[in-house]
Amino acid sequence: MLARSVIFCAWLLGCQGADIFVSPTGGSTEIGSLESPFGSIQKAVDTAQPGDIIFLRGGTYVPSVNIQITKKGTSSARFTIRPYESEKAIIDGENMPGTPSAVGESLANTNRGIFHIQNAAYWQFFDLELKNGPYGIYNRDASNNHFERLVTHDNYETGFQLEGASSNNVVLYLDSYRNRDPRKNGESADGFACKEGSGTGNVLRGARLWDNVDDGLDLWQFGSPVTIEDTIAWGNGVNRWGFSPFEGDGNGFKLGGGSADKLVAGNHIVRNCIAFSNLKKGFIDNGNPGALTIERNTAWDNGDQGFVFKSSKSVLKNNIAAVNGGSSQVSIAGAATSSCNSWNIGGTWNNATFKSVDDPVVKGPRDTGGEIQGSNFLLPTSGTAIGATTL
Template sequence: MTAHDGERVIIDGENMPHTPGAVGSSIPRAERGAVHIEGDHWRLAGLEIVNGPYGIFGLDASGNVFDRLVTRDNYESGLHLQGASSGNLIVDLDSHGNRDPRKNGESADGVAIKEGSGSGNVIRGARLWNNSDDGLDFWMFLGQVTVESSVAWGNGFNRWNLPDYTGDGNGFKLGGGDPDPAVGHAVRNSMAFDNAVHGFTDNGNPGRLVTDRSTAWRNGGTGFDYADSVSVLTRNLSVANRTQAAPGSSSSSGNSWDLGGTWTLASTDSGTITGPRAADGSIRSSSFLRPANGADVGARL
């Protein structure tokens, strides 16, 4: 399902049930999503999904491709996968401004792969910003997910004047649950900046996360919060966060906090990375948040 002949196509879910739902209410699974998928091998490309009770909701959905989509201003997460969901590819997604008045902001993420299991799910080239809860959330998902060359910023702030606001405000929330399952998600070459709380966090996941050459800048909490995991952290850059890193028992090598010293940045102008994408849908390259000394530390986007 794609746009015809390069046209801009908007799927608008406003006035569907639960837009918004009453405070404290739940949305029946069958009614979740302006686009609702319970199937395999769909390809959605070049569409804009807005104002839905979730933007895209996939349940027991495998082998799907979500390509160059925009999921914005929905009344729950922009793109949400749940249940037995494997082998999905999310590429060059923009997901922003999603909020959930019925839960006072604590549930609407840019991307949520939650409460399920499945292998081979990949997120590549995503931009996740200004969502009420987190940029990305892997709460209670039991299969390993890979994240590459993605960016999360400005998440967890009450931009909608929601009462009793409870948004978490992490850039990349890599697990968690009750009890916390041990899952080895992987993040590479990604950035988190200006989020309300942590840049990257294990969120209580005791597993072996792998995070390599990623950057946390100016987040309100810890840049890399891995205090509860036994992760592998390599060549990451953490600058101007409230706390730079909490590696706990994780293996930590070649990161800015291991190398020490003062880290200055080649550019703090986010205009290129947050502006229009390239013609092929990729994030435009810039020197944003690269070390001024040229060290091989942190993300390169």
């Protein structure tokens, strides 16, 4: 995709310390070596020092409480959690508190997330599958962390959430799907969210966010710029769980929000992203009064309008809206400006406009590096450099 030339090498640098091993079959008296692995991820976290790598042996971990991470590393000595070699590590949070909480109940902050990362810094997470937890990843007031090739699905709240004063976190190649929130009947479980904070420098790149009960992506009351690139959201907002009354929104990319007295201006950047087949809108500022940059995105076949920007000072350029529902393809008003978009160019924009409207490739396996496979999906037949591309 367009931003593939940007490589986050700096995240992978730093001095290496000890190797610590954990296994689903380990025990409480083991020493954390390859031959004698811990049985508890939390014990490995508590033991680790900056620069250490925690290797998870293959299998499914079923802790009864979430994993608390509060330590700080440094830019040259990061903590790392990853599977051992090519083994597959799954963490199933079904036995944790809040899975789910009853309708109308609150979920205590400390219980949020299979990994609850708070006041921590310089952690790296790679190639983990997180399911059935009270959130998948919950990163609060925690900065300079790196998350790559994670899968967060079927959690009882948002799959991956940044909150509070969380800065310089990088999330690459996330798959987050079928997350739901029975305690709120679908009001707030998203694929990826930044909520109620003001941290700077946060980046989401190359994510796929699908079939979540609320929105694919939600930047709710997050006042500092978040960069969203090369990300695809589809199928969000459908009541697959029989919630009644159903409270899900169903937007692909919701870029603000909050009550009238809590709206904050977040100057987010959304570039080379695709929203398709979501229940409601493709991209919406949702009351955000900031100045958003919305470049080369595509909204196709969503249930409502493709782009709705009526509250912000956004600049929309080189985007495509086609085959969406609603009374019109877009609603651009107020201080928002648009140029070189499909609705500015005019003409007919329908399925025949694109080289392909078949989505199996973008929904299929990722490539060996974790990126979404390239295809002709929603590329204009004209060859015009407009809209998003996976190539």
